[in-house]
Amino acid sequence: MVEASDPAFDALLRAARVDFANGLSVRVDEIEQSAARGAWVEARRAAHKLRGAAAVYGFGALGAASGELEDLLASCECEPDAHARELVDQALHRLRTLAEAAPAEAR
């Protein structure tokens, strides 16, 4: 057991955060692909997971963007209209931008 300020623990936490950040593009790809084929439940589930994980790893803005997307997708689970699709596309774009910035933020 170590103290939270232990350098070895901090290094492990930092490494985990970098790995998480480096994996974000793949996670966003998966959400985009699910949304593109109309698999809204699957996309919403993935956004929900990302929301929780991003916040745990200290990526608050990305967690918030994932939450926004999750809420939008929840409202799209029936038959989304063109306006809803546009909102989802915009939310995905914001998420993509934050995901691409995350590796530099984690270093």
Added chain:
Amino acid sequence: MVPVRTLLVVDDDPDIRRIAALSLERIGGFRVTLAASGEEAIDHATRDPPDLVLLDVSMPGTDGTATLAALRAHAPTAGVPVVFFTALVSEDEIARLRSLGALGVVHKPFDVVTLPVRIRDMLSAAGLD
């Protein structure tokens, strides 16, 4: 000497499993085993019952509540305390999870430093410290 408690962390998200294990092992001093699904958790727990299961609610396949029911139905795991992980934080949802027999509920996002303290408090409250 305080015995090392064994926790089974169950979550389909590998990033959550990794950081929860890091927190609980390195800060909490627990022995941690991991499962990526409800099915895997039931298999692990039946073969080697842990002192506590930290169980994600929302998983594909056998979700958290179904996993809890399965654990309760098997003699070796019937009495193992279960704490749910969930991002759903309404009082109604927490009450529902507790009514299923959960020892407690940990909200996502959790804090890596305080998570082990919360788990230890729950173990203590259950007389397992």
